Amino acid sequence: MSGGLTIAVDAMSGDLGAATAVPGSLDVLASTPELKLALVGRREVLGPLLGKGAHVDRCTIVEASEIVGMDEHPKDALRKKKDSSMRVAINLVKSGHASACVSAGNTGALLATARFVLRMIPGIDRPAIVSPVPAAHGHTLMLDLGANPDCNSDNLLQFAVMGSALATDLYGTARPRIGLLNIGEEEIKGTDQIRAAHARLGRAPLNYVGFVEGDDIFSGEVDVVVTDGFTGNVALKAMEGTARFIGTVMREELTRSTLRKAGAMAASPALSALKKRLDPRAYNGATMVGLAGVVIKSHGGADRVSFANAVRVAVVEARKGLPEQIGELLGRVTAAERAGAASTA
């Protein structure tokens, strides 16, 4: 277990623990020949799950005796659980034994521990949580989704840099279009911090398209939507709530009577295709950007298919070297700001 492409998997956290993390991770081995896995957790739990499946020769179990609880306070996790599966997985990234780590654990604890162990990319003040959202053109990346409720214009500018680098790495978008979330397209609206970020983004060497509104997340007009962690988290959950609510109403109407059920049967190929296109499992794997290492957060309730997708995100970011990409782009943006300040001084 060293060199090449090794992903450290916190195999004990999440609502379903090792029972989904192990098979989900193993599923990625088949399609990724150079991938090696460091499965972190209690050997007596992980060993039997590994069994004698295909590709297990590319798996190593790394012992960790503790587990961070899903409701445990981040500070407690950081101070008291130094041998947790989460902490040990992050340590493997720090030591260079792994190129990235994946965890379905407690978001606050993962963020605090990763920040403490890995530190930030120089020039990035705070980490952000970013995830793809299905949109008309494929995917929109939105950040921050909850790491920082209050953001100043420095944070928002840095989020734009990180989102831009990630869109290029994940989707190969050459010049990702970046929008700043606001409540109107006129320059008079929004808060002071947002107006300040808008002015700075307009001068930065990024493909900044200006203010966007909540419905533009889906419009295909932008590749990256930048906002503070409070607004981003509420918007994400409101979107998930809307989709779930529509799904519930649809099921009620399609099963209201025998006749309706027969009709639903006739439409089932279309309804299955719809379900597949909007399957939230396909979008599992949020990136904690800004850290000096790749850390992927899987949904706590992820099943095997979902968890595998989170591991796939880790593979892409590890291959591309996301933190270095962010560092380079930030350097260009910072240099341009300095040059602009010097020319107007």
Place this chain on the structure above:
Amino acid sequence: MSGGLTIAVDAMSGDLGAATAVPGSLDVLASTPELKLALVGRREVLGPLLGKGAHVDRCTIVEASEIVGMDEHPKDALRKKKDSSMRVAINLVKSGHASACVSAGNTGALLATARFVLRMIPGIDRPAIVSPVPAAHGHTLMLDLGANPDCNSDNLLQFAVMGSALATDLYGTARPRIGLLNIGEEEIKGTDQIRAAHARLGRAPLNYVGFVEGDDIFSGEVDVVVTDGFTGNVALKAMEGTARFIGTVMREELTRSTLRKAGAMAASPALSALKKRLDPRAYNGATMVGLAGVVIKSHGGADRVSFANAVRVAVVEARKGLPEQIGELLGRVTAAERAGAASTA
């Protein structure tokens, strides 16, 4: 045109102007025998649209020579368009000739003009925009939807009072359950203003249930969701965007082939019922609460059915006397805060 239940209709604003405002308003006359309408605008436009329809004896045209543009700056509308259909409709509420007014015009101009003409309910610092959202139990009222991007704990407490009074008036809910939007249910999360509002709401004589998250807007666990106007506006538009995106994907999948179209046909009773249950036209009519008068904002692109629904909201609030209800409830909440402060002093 005086006394009884008279609604002043700004019949010239909105994307479609008089062509939808007039027939939409007239549609409400049939089901509301005591209703009278004051249709405000240019007589030569409105007269022909009134024609000799049923119930036109309960309509009066009130002349107004100007129209506020949909993109006009609120300050310009306020200072320069003193004979606009919007301004004259609001004036009718101020003078007591109408019990409420409805406009599909420019939100900023309507808010600024209504605030200038009608003034605030004593004790309410700022108006808020509130609208129902379909939810598991029927409707959730959410506010603020964009009037105030930055809110302090006074504003949030006042929004809770206004939402509570409105839920009782619109849906007859005896003790509306109020939730404060946050990014987690733990008391440690959120901003200082939100934590302060949370503490004050917990002591107020309101049915406050605590923090809720974005997906609780639909859960049926609360009747009123309180948030600042930035978050509320983004969440509302993200929800609308999600619903529209799902609708687009659904249409694509249901019409992808002849076979798929035949299947969709078989399922069409269920799909029509679904469409009807989620029809945004049924939720048209946002209330500008906090003003010393009832002002209803129709969506700018409202069609006839939508506009009629906005007029119906005005009818309910005018009958109930929403501003007085808010004033009374605010008095009780303020008295309880004073008593609490005195007992701990």
